[in-house]
Amino acid sequence: MEPLNDWFTDSPDKVLKKLYADNLPWLEQYVLQNSGSGTDAHDLFQETITSAWINLHTGRFSGSRDQFNAYIRQIAKHKWLNELRSRSRKKTTVTDQVPDQEAAGIFHLTETDNTEKATLLQESFQELGDKCRTILGLYYYRKKSLNEIALKLNNTENSIKTIKYRCMMQLRQLFLEKSRQHGGV
Amino acid sequence: MEEYKDHIDQELFEQIEAYLLNTLSQEDRSRFEKQLAADPSLQKELDLQRQLLAIATIESFKLDQEATIENPSAGSNPSAIVKPINKWWWAAAAMLVLISGIWYLQSKSVSPQQLANHYFIPDPGLPVTMSSTRQYQFYDGMVSYKEADYDKAISIWKSIAQNNNSSDTVQYFIGVAYLNTDQYNDALQQLLPIAEGKGKWKDKAAWYLAITYLKLNQPKKAANWLKTIPSYPEATELLEELNQSNPEQSP
Numbered sequence: 001m002e003p004l005n006d007w008f009t010d011s012p013d014k015v016l017k018k019l020y021a022d023n024l025p026w027l028e029q030y031v032l033q034n035s036g037s038g039t040d041a042h043d044l045f046q047e048t049i050t051s052a053w054i055n056l057h058t059g060r061f062s063g064s065r066d067q068f069n070a071y072i073r074q075i076a077k078h079k080w081l082n083e084l085r086s087r088s089r090k091k092t093t094v095t096d097q098v099p100d101q102e103a104a105g106i107f108h109l110t111e112t113d114n115t116e117k118a119t120l121l122q123e124s125f126q127e128l129g130d131k132c133r134t135i136l137g138l139y140y141y142r143k144k145s146l147n148e149i150a151l152k153l154n155n156t157e158n159s160i161k162t163i164k165y166r167c168m169m170q171l172r173q174l175f176l177e178k179s180r181q182h183g184g185v
Numbered sequence: 186m187e188e189y190k191d192h193i194d195q196e197l198f199e200q201i202e203a204y205l206l207n208t209l210s211q212e213d214r215s216r217f218e219k220q221l222a223a224d225p226s227l228q229k230e231l232d233l234q235r236q237l238l239a240i241a242t243i244e245s246f247k248l249d250q251e252a253t254i255e256n257p258s259a260g261s262n263p264s265a266i267v268k269p270i271n272k273w274w275w276a277a278a279a280m281l282v283l284i285s286g287i288w289y290l291q292s293k294s295v296s297p298q299q300l301a302n303h304y305f306i307p308d309p310g311l312p313v314t315m316s317s318t319r320q321y322q323f324y325d326g327m328v329s330y331k332e333a334d335y336d337k338a339i340s341i342w343k344s345i346a347q348n349n350n351s352s353d354t355v356q357y358f359i360g361v362a363y364l365n366t367d368q369y370n371d372a373l374q375q376l377l378p379i380a381e382g383k384g385k386w387k388d389k390a391a392w393y394l395a396i397t398y399l400k401l402n403q404p405k406k407a408a409n410w411l412k413t414i415p416s417y418p419e420a421t422e423l424l425e426e427l428n429q430s431n432p433e434q435s436p
Contacts, residue, residue, distance in 0.1 A: 012242040012245075012246070013245075013246065013249065016242070016243070016246040017246075020250075046247060049243065049246075050240075050243050053239050053242070053243045054236055054239045054240070054243075056239070057235040057236065057238060057239035058232055058235045058236060058239070059235075117236070118240075121236060121237070121239075121240040122240060122244065124240070125240050125241060125244040126244070133244075133245070133248070136241045136245065137241070137245035137248065137249070138418075140238060140241045140242050140245070141241070141242045141245035141246060141249070142245075142418055144418070148416055151416045152416050152417065154385075161199075162195070165195045165198050165199070168198065168202075168234075168237060168241075169193065169198070171237050171240075171241065172193070172233065172234075172237055175233075175236075175237065176189060176233075
């Protein structure tokens with residue numbers, strides 16, 4: 001597995017905003033044409049990008065940005081078909097026929113499905129304090145330097161570095177505990 | 186199956202982090218890769234850290250989408266415990282920003298006032314500490330401020346300001362309270378001396394001054410203040426937006 005160098009010459013906020021712009025319009029159209037609403041499309045995008053992003057980081061997806069867009073769309077279709085199936089089982093008002101076939105595509109999604117893990121990771125992050133979330137966001141997402149963060153938060157570089165380490169350890173701890181409760185990591 | 190380590194010390198964490206963010210020198214990287222090849226538990230830890238990094242960035246992205254959550258005032262008191270009222274406040278503010286954001290994205294030409302509404306999150310105020318009797322009046326005002334009773338907060342703080350040489354802190358909060366009640370010219374009077382000074386509220390005053398000028402449809406003046414606070418990501422963003430949407434507009 002390679003470090004994520006090719007992907008992150010840009011900061012993650014730029015990469016993610018691009019992925020959003022590239023895929024959300026397509027996804028909205030797809031969901032609206034298949035018995036869903038705008039809110040469904042938004043939720044589906046969030047869920048899809050989370051799954052895809054984790055697999056990108058862990059090397060379970062590897063490829064170019066174009067391939068990644070295709071990957072995102074295939075995951076979205078797959079998730080949406082599952083959602084429609086579960087809605088029709090619950091006998092809600094899905095009028096359209098749910099397509100029978102699996103979402104066709106070049107990626108083997110069942111092997112890399114990480115829905116449950118993604119949920120646990122998400123919950124873990126959401127349980128962090130505001131300060132941790134701010135620092136991790138500035139450092140990893142916006143790629144601000146320790147110096148910039150220290151200035152912004154009126155602190156020293158060294159303490160920001162230590163706080164960042166503690167926050168990541170807290171995130172790690174939360175996730176490992178949740179994973180154990182759910183029977184294995 | 187390997188178990189995860191109980192404890193990762195800071196040095197090891199930073200090594201893994203540097204490897205993932207690709208900031209190791211060629212030499213250190215080869216050394217780390219040799220270590221990896223020989224140590225399955227390190228490989229497992231690396232995979233875990235990749236997932237943590239992924240969730241930290243993707244969740245930050247979602248927060249970023251929902252609102253400009255990083256408020257420019259987070260710097261004032263980083264060690265302060267966020268009181269429940271603050272959380273409530275931020276949730277409400279975030280919703281407002283979200284709603285105005287959607288509206289703002291849909292509108293084609295963006296006015297300075299719209300930009301101001303999009304970026305404006307009121308200063309949440311300071312945590313109220315009950316121990317300090319000396320500053321009782323100030324915190325009394327802060328309680329009103331946090332209840333969004335800005336007029337009462339202003340009158341309490343004004344009475345302190347008249348009694349003695351008022352501190353920058355009092356002046357600053359009177360200023361943001363005026364801004365919160367749309368009394369822009371009064372806000373300017375309070376905030377200008379703070380932003381021009383050298384005190385700890387200088388940068389935040391500059392940010393809210395910029396917002397105030399936008400509300401008053403004076404984008405050039407807003408831009409000048411934004412340029413003084415390059416360490417605020419929002420300031421840089423807003424400046425870019427201003428350049429894009431109002432290239433030739435003058436106050």
